[in-house]
Amino acid sequence: MAIKVITYPLEDSSDIFNYAPTLETIRKRNSVINPFDDLKFLYSCLETTGCEEAYLNIIFNNDEPQDFIVLKNSHGESFRTAIPVEVPHFNTFSITSNNTAMVVSSILSKFNEIFIPRVLINKQKADTLLNSSQRTLVGVSTMHKLQVPDDFDRWLYRVKPRNQEKFEKLLKTLSRDPLVLSTIDDPLNFQREIEISFAKSSNIPMLVRSIISAILFQLKLSNFKLYYATLSAENWEIAGSVSLEYEGRLYLLFIWDFYRDVKTDARDLLLLLLLKKAHHEGLTEIVILDESHGSSIPMEDLLLFDIHMKQ
Numbered sequence: 001m002a003i004k005v006i007t008y009p010l011e012d013s014s015d016i017f018n019y020a021p022t023l024e025t026i027r028k029r030n031s032v033i034n035p036f037d038d039l040k041f042l043y044s045c046l047e048t049t050g051c052e053e054a055y056l057n058i059i060f061n062n063d064e065p066q067d068f069i070v071l072k073n074s075h076g077e078s079f080r081t082a083i084p085v086e087v088p089h090f091n092t093f094s095i096t097s098n099n100t101a102m103v104v105s106s107i108l109s110k111f112n113e114i115f116i117p118r119v120l121i122n123k124q125k126a127d128t129l130l131n132s133s134q135r136t137l138v139g140v141s142t143m144h145k146l147q148v149p150d151d152f153d154r155w156l157y158r159v160k161p162r163n164q165e166k167f168e169k170l171l172k173t174l175s176r177d178p179l180v181l182s183t184i185d186d187p188l189n190f191q192r193e194i195e196i197s198f199a200k201s202s203n204i205p206m207l208v209r210s211i212i213s214a215i216l217f218q219l220k221l222s223n224f225k226l227y228y229a230t231l232s233a234e235n236w237e238i239a240g241s242v243s244l245e246y247e248g249r250l251y252l253l254f255i256w257d258f259y260r261d262v263k264t265d266a267r268d269l270l271l272l273l274l275l276k277k278a279h280h281e282g283l284t285e286i287v288i289l290d291e292s293h294g295s296s297i298p299m300e301d302l303l304l305f306d307i308h309m310k311q
Contacts, residue, residue, distance in 0.1 A: 002062055003102035007110050010054040010070070013046040019056060022065050026058075030067075032120065035224070035246040036089040042070055044218040045082045048211065054082065057110070059103055069093055071114055078113045085117045086208050087215055088253045088289035090143060090304055092120050104309060112311045118143075118304040126305045139306035144288040146271075146299040152279040156272075163296040170268055170296070177233050181273045184228040187220040193228045194254075197240045201256040216242065216253075231270040239266040243274065250278050252288045268295055 010016060016023075016039055027037060035041050046054060053073035059066045069091075070082040083089050093116060107114065118141060121129075130137050149155035161167030173179075184190050191213055198209045219226050225245035230237050238259035244251040252274070257266035271288075275297075278286055288299065 002060075003106055004060050005103070005106040005110065006058050006060065008056045008058070010046065010051050010056055013043050013051055015051075016043055016046070016056060016070070019058070022058065023068055026065050026068055030092060032092045033247050034090070034092065035244055035251060036083060036091065037068075038246075040222045040224065041219065042082050044222050045084065045087070045215055046070070046072075048215045048218050049082075049084060053079075055079075055110075057107065059106070067093060069116070071111060074115070077111075078115065079111045080115045081117065084211060084215070086204070086212055090118045090120045090289070091116055108309060108311050114309050116307045116309075119307050120302065120304055123303065126303070129305075129307060136308050136310075137305050138308040141304045141306070142291050143302050143304055144291075144295075144299040145302060146275065146286045146288065146297065148275060148278045148283050148285055150279075152276050160298060161296045162294075162298055166265065166268075166296040170265065170272065173269060174272065179269065179273065180232045181270070181277065182230055182232070184230070187217060190220055190226070190228050191217045193230070193240065194242060197228075197254070197256050197258075200258055219244075229270065229274060231266065231273065239270040241270055241274065245283070248282075248284045250274065250283050250286045252286055252290060255288075255290045265296070268297055271295065271297060 008015075008019065020039060023039060027033065030037075049072075051072070054070060055072070056068060056070050058068045071079040072082055074080045081091060083091075115138075117139075120143075126137060156171070159167075184193055194213050194216060195209070198204060198213070202209070204212075216226065227243055227245070229241045229243060231239040236259065239255070239257045241255040242253045244253060252271075255267050255270060257270075259266050271286075275286060
């Protein structure tokens, strides 16, 4: 069994498309099809943040392409993935396969230090990495998965919420108050609403907000199904979100509440209405990458591991 990593410098963001046939073959073989290894997504990030010292790495097993990862210099001799950590996402990468030691050895022969954030792996594989020499897991975060029910109304009254009292108040609000869910698709208005939402509900530094906003705008220009959804009551916007529809799933990147009421959770109200909308549109699940707030809605928790490796 021969594992090797071939590294290709990316002089321009569009260079990644030169390797599209090989990379798309790899993606089709992977069990987890997600937007974050889509070439257009990686292009949008590189186009926004720059290609200085960016490299495409293709992992081969017995001359068959197995996986790929884009790494770019963040500072000194430390390399990170192409998607900034501030943009909610996750990574799937064959560093966690049965050939982990060989893959790591091959990559570290080219890059002294790399950081791969938010890797979706099970706890057993994470422990294997943690116990390996020269490899360290430096952090753990959580994302959530919510299956879209076949019958939303039936699910709504049969679900077992995490907080019964809070969930009952949500149902009363849904049945009583005239809530309006609308989406913004136009790129310029989409970007404007995101910038306003960050300013109203986030303490993220302005420079980071600008980078996130610019990447999301570039994703819109790359024809991703990216939407800003707003929840309003009596002409007052009470919550907003950014979601990405991809391959039958809805990826919820950001969710904000603009009207904080201890009796009613605006974020959960918005999530329920997005779930209802996903049901009507035939989507299979909602993946919630925003982890800044708990929810009374029952959903599956998935661990993400930040992996730091150094020679």
